Amino acid sequence: MLKVKTNCTRPKYVCGNHEIKLIGTTDGLFPDFGHHLEGEMGGLWLHPIKLLDGFWMRVKDIESELVDQIIAADSFENYPHKNVFYYGNGLGHTAIQIKRSQVAPDGIKGILVDYEFINTANTQRHVDIEFIFKTDLRPEWLSEKVGLYDGKQDMCEYLGEKNVFHACDDKNPWHVMVGSSIIPSGYKIGTQFVPEVTKGNGISVKMNFSLAIRESSKQSIQIYIAGSYHSKEECAEQYKAIISARDFTQEKENRMKQENSKAVINVGNPEFESIYEWIKVHKDWLIQSVDGIGRGITAGLPEYPWWFSCDSCYMLQAYLAFGDFELCRDTLKIILDSSIQLNGDGRVIHELLPNGYSPNLGNTQETAQFIIMLWDYYQWTGDREFLSYAYEYCKKSIKWLREQDDDGDFFPSGYGLIEISGLNMEMIDTAVYTCEAYRCYSKIAEIHRDYTSAKEYRLLFEEVKVAINNCLWDEENGLYCDCYASAKAIMSKKQQLLDQFEENGRSNYIIDFEKILEERYKEPDREYGWLLNRNWVINTPMETGIASEDKAHIALQTMHGSEFIGQHGMYLDALNKNAAMTISTGVMAIAQARYGYPDRSLELIKRMFTAFSKATPGSISEMSPDYGCFVQGWTAYGVVVPIVRYFFGIEPDAEKNIIHIHPCLPDEWKLKKNEKISILDVPVLDGEVSINYYRNSGKEYCDIINTTSAAVVASSCSYMELNIINK
Numbered sequence: 001m002l003k004v005k006t007n008c009t010r011p012k013y014v015c016g017n018h019e020i021k022l023i024g025t026t027d028g029l030f031p032d033f034g035h036h037l038e039g040e041m042g043g044l045w046l047h048p049i050k051l052l053d054g055f056w057m058r059v060k061d062i063e064s065e066l067v068d069q070i071i072a073a074d075s076f077e078n079y080p081h082k083n084v085f086y087y088g089n090g091l092g093h094t095a096i097q098i099k100r101s102q103v104a105p106d107g108i109k110g111i112l113v114d115y116e117f118i119n120t121a122n123t124q125r126h127v128d129i130e131f132i133f134k135t136d137l138r139p140e141w142l143s144e145k146v147g148l149y150d151g152k153q154d155m156c157e158y159l160g161e162k163n164v165f166h167a168c169d170d171k172n173p174w175h176v177m178v179g180s181s182i183i184p185s186g187y188k189i190g191t192q193f194v195p196e197v198t199k200g201n202g203i204s205v206k207m208n209f210s211l212a213i214r215e216s217s218k219q220s221i222q223i224y225i226a227g228s229y230h231s232k233e234e235c236a237e238q239y240k241a242i243i244s245a246r247d248f249t250q251e252k253e254n255r256m257k258q259e260n261s262k263a264v265i266n267v268g269n270p271e272f273e274s275i276y277e278w279i280k281v282h283k284d285w286l287i288q289s290v291d292g293i294g295r296g297i298t299a300g301l302p303e304y305p306w307w308f309s310c311d312s313c314y315m316l317q318a319y320l321a322f323g324d325f326e327l328c329r330d331t332l333k334i335i336l337d338s339s340i341q342l343n344g345d346g347r348v349i350h351e352l353l354p355n356g357y358s359p360n361l362g363n364t365q366e367t368a369q370f371i372i373m374l375w376d377y378y379q380w381t382g383d384r385e386f387l388s389y390a391y392e393y394c395k396k397s398i399k400w401l402r403e404q405d406d407d408g409d410f411f412p413s414g415y416g417l418i419e420i421s422g423l424n425m426e427m428i429d430t431a432v433y434t435c436e437a438y439r440c441y442s443k444i445a446e447i448h449r450d451y452t453s454a455k456e457y458r459l460l461f462e463e464v465k466v467a468i469n470n471c472l473w474d475e476e477n478g479l480y481c482d483c484y485a486s487a488k489a490i491m492s493k494k495q496q497l498l499d500q501f502e503e504n505g506r507s508n509y510i511i512d513f514e515k516i517l518e519e520r521y522k523e524p525d526r527e528y529g530w531l532l533n534r535n536w537v538i539n540t541p542m543e544t545g546i547a548s549e550d551k552a553h554i555a556l557q558t559m560h561g562s563e564f565i566g567q568h569g570m571y572l573d574a575l576n577k578n579a580a581m582t583i584s585t586g587v588m589a590i591a592q593a594r595y596g597y598p599d600r601s602l603e604l605i606k607r608m609f610t611a612f613s614k615a616t617p618g619s620i621s622e623m624s625p626d627y628g629c630f631v632q633g634w635t636a637y638g639v640v641v642p643i644v645r646y647f648f649g650i651e652p653d654a655e656k657n658i659i660h661i662h663p664c665l666p667d668e669w670k671l672k673k674n675e676k677i678s679i680l681d682v683p684v685l686d687g688e689v690s691i692n693y694y695r696n697s698g699k700e701y702c703d704i705i706n707t708t709s710a711a712v713v714a715s716s717c718s719y720m721e722l723n724i725i726n727k
Contacts, residue, residue: 011616012042012630013076014301015083015111017104017252018289020227021045022111023302026076026617028085028100030054031196034302036141039199041302044225046109047290047354048140048148051176051227053198055133057115062126064094070195071098078617080260080281081252095121096213105248106255109238110226112248117220119213129209131223132193133178136200137169145357148172154203156189164224164239165189165205168232175235179243181222184208230291256284262323262688263644266678267669275609276643278618279636280322286633287327290354293338296331299351300622300629306353309335309362310417313369314583315633318640320380321650323683328377329386335370336390346396364404364414365430367397368437375440382654382685384447391448398441398457401434409527410435410467411484418535426484426527428472429537435464436544447655468541469548472529478558480538480547481529488524490517497532506575534564534574536584542591552595559588560600568624569607580624582608586638593646593664596717601642602666608638648679648691649716657710659684663702664717665693670700685710693720 012033015022023042024030030053034041044052056070073085087098097118104111119125135156139148151171158165164179165187184207193204211219224242228235242248260280265273288305289295297319298304299311312335316328339348342358348367350360371394378387404412409426412434416427438461446454472481490497494517501509513532520528531538541547542556559565563574569585571577585608593601613619614626620635622628644650647669649662669677670693677693687708694701700720706712707727714722 011626012302013078013083013616014285014631015102015104016285017106017108018284018287018295019046019107019109020051020104020111021047021288021301021305022102022104024054026073026085028071028073028076028087029056029196030198032198036303040136040138043136044111044227045140045305046227046229047288047305048143048356049172049174049227049229050136050138050140050200052178052225053134053136053194053200053202054196055113055131055178055223055225056195058130058132058195059096059098060128061094061096062128063123064096064125073100076617079253080256080278080284080618082249094125095119096125096127101249103249103252105242105246106252108226108241108248109228110224110242112242113223113225115221115223116218117211117213118218119215122215124215125213127211127213129211129221131180131184131207131209131221132195132204133225134194134198134200134202134204135167135176136198136202137167137172137174137176138200139172140353140355142353142357142359143355145359146355148355150201153201156203156205158187158189165207166232166235167203167205172229173231174227174229175232176225176227177235177239178205179224179239180207180209181220181224181243182209185210256281259284259324260322261681263321263640263682264680265643266676266680268675268677272606272609275612275620276639278612279318279620279639282619282631282633282636283319283322283324283327285631288354293352293354293356294330294334295327296334297327297633299634300632303629306351307331307334307338308351309348309366309370310350311634313366313373314586314637316373317376318636318644320377321640321644321682325377325381325383325683329381329383332370332374332377332386332390336393339370340393344396346393346398346400348397363416364401364412365416365427365433367401368430368433371397371437371444372433372440375443378444379652379654380684382657387444387447391444394441394444398437401437407527409471409484410464411471417537418533425489427537428468428480428482428484429540431464431468431472431484432540432544432546435461435468435546438464443655465546468546469551471527472541473551474529474531477531478554479531479534480541480551480555482532482535482538483530484527485530486525486527487517487520490530491521491524500533500575509575536570536572536581536587539570539584539587539591542595543587545594547595549595552591556592556595556597556600560592560597564588565604565607567607568611569604581622581628582620582624582632582635582638585624586635586641589638589642590646593642596664598642598647598664598666599668601646602668605639605642608635644679644682648682650679650682650684650689650691652684652710654685657685659689659706659708659710659712661689661691661704661712661714661722662716663691663693663720669693670695670718684708 032039077084082103085100099116102113135154138150151169156167186208188206193206226238288298299308347362348370411426411431416430438457442454442457570588589601589604611625615621616630619631622632651660680690690705692703702720
């Protein structure tokens with residue numbers, strides 16, 4: 001069973017299901033934190049609303065010197081399906097130990113918290129307990145854009161016949177119910193009970209309990225919390241479901257074990273394998289289901305619990321290998337349907353909040369990425385129905401992309417992945433993803449018998465590919481450029497760029513930059529490739545395979561050094577070596593693997609893994625090593641895609657009903673003696689594929705077990721003997 005334990009130094013955690021997310025710190029408390037809603041991103045969320053700021057407990061052991069104070073946990077254990085807190089050292093001189101377990105049962109808009117009080121003495125102990133919670137029924141970020149406003153004050157009542165506290169917003173149909181497994185000996189409703197400073201217009205409740213715990217025995221109190229953003233009746237239904245006698249913890253553990261049993265790797269490194277398994281778990285933490293919108297994978301916690309096109313188009317490529325085809329389709333459908341509703345002209349949205357609002361209707365590269373991801377989804381699943389569902393909007397999308405190329409040089413304008421003010425020119429990532437989108441769209445059009453468009457975009461793909469390799473290649477530096485722009489356009493941003501060079505200690509760039517700009521400004525309207533910040537997106541030609549072989553090998557060698565790579569992976573840009581992200585490292589890992597450098601790719605993945613559990617036990621944070629979102633969905637892209645698609649070489653082709661397999665394993669894995677390196681039960685099309693690599697008498701062997709109806713076509717980058725076993 002996966003488990004990570006930590007001493008409590010206030011990293012964050014999540015306890016959630018697909019409807020509800022409880023976010024706090026590993027000492028068991030709920031301090032204010034977050035920036036989208038200042039200080040409000042923690043607590044209990046039922047998106048698009050918040051239910052509670054948090055809950056706390058005060059304990060007093062009558063027969064001992066236990067300090068009467070709010071308790072904080074000494075240690076924390078994180079499991080895929082639950083969290084466990086241990087309280088003991090901080091309780092004073094007492095024989096009472098406390099264990100708190102919490103789980104978000106599948107399919108219920110609620111949380112179950114179990115406090116177990118353990119008497120380790122040989123005499124009976126009497127314990128007085130105060131359980132405190134604070135409501136904060138309020139809408140999420142930017143809800144005012146869709147006409148949702150918080151009321152002035154939450155209201156609360158105790159329903160004695162049901163032993164439950166019911167709170168509601170005074171303006172909206174938002175409700176939360178909190179109850180316990182035993183009836184409290186007393187309670188108070190007010191505003192002065194919360195031990196931590198919390199924002200919001202909530203109301204506090206204090207519940208009192210008294211326990212007599214026999215020697216060497218234990219007693220438990222369960223706390224039940226349920227909510228609704230629709231009605232009191234639905235809230236009551238959810239509460240009724242959560243107080244049932246079902247073993248929710250075991251049910252959830254069994255479900256997650258089953259779901260995570262796909263694409264299991266055995267590579268002779270238990271620590272590496274464990275982190276890889278935790279990355280599967282992150283998917284479940286990030287799924288969000290909202291009535292009226294749907295169910296899909298969100299970007300990250302705690303700051304981005306909503307849907308992003310660019311994030312999805314990365315992470316879904318990994319999650320396809322885990323076999324959750326339905327989740328991938330549902331996520332794509334949320335993005336597609338929202339783009340149709342909010343744009344309608346082919347542009348694909350950047351993000352969608354659970355309240356239905358989109359703060360950004362789409363960066364240029366995201367329309368291209370969506371077409372690429374749609375084709376990738378089809379290749380793995382063979383889902384012709386969804387491909388056809390999306391086809392009409394894709395026709396608009398490809399037209400919209402071409403319209404962004406307003407000067408006819410093949411490169412669309414507008415913001416790409418690097419959302420830095422001023423960088424809304426013809427960016428490398430937008431050009432590359434647009435080129436790849438043309439290739440994918442030609443395939444989609446051919447399936448739908450639009451052979452004219454298929455040919456047109458196949459030829460356009462080739463033309464743009466040549467243009468990228470000619471116009472966006474910097475021969476002197478052996479790198480692809482950040483952007484393509486006129487000298488006049490760069491001159492208008494000269495001071496901004498000079499300030500960035502100076503600020504990041506790169507004054508050595510200034511002389512060369514000014515010299516190049518002066519020379520090129522002799523023809524101010526002529527466009528050139530510019531190598532400016534050396535942003536991580538200059539990897540995208542290699543990531544997608546658009547880079548020519550000779551240029552790819554030069555660039556990948558150039559970037560495999562200290563100018564671009566640090567302790568935890570690839571820097572966001574070579575100017576500022578203080579920041580790295582899992583996406584920048586992941587894209588480079590894929591680029592290296594794609595062009596036959598699995599050892600470099602594995603090294604990058606292992607650098608990414610050095611940040612494991614730095615911010616949250618069981619997770620790798622968005623920004624390396626320990627800041628940003630404590631769990632980020634696109635981390636899976638840079639781990640799973642190199643391993644599944646390049647090291648083990650699994651590449652399905654649904655249209656031809658073929659699975660191409662081209663293993664290219666890192667030397668570190670191949671050199672293991674008397675061990676079988678394997679990936680087992682990878683869902684592909686209508687079945688699964690497993691690959692077993694082993695050495696015998698100095699020779700390499702690879703057994704490929706295929707349970708699909710597709711044919712396997714196998715080759716290898718080394719002298720492996722390949723055996724295909726169809727079942």
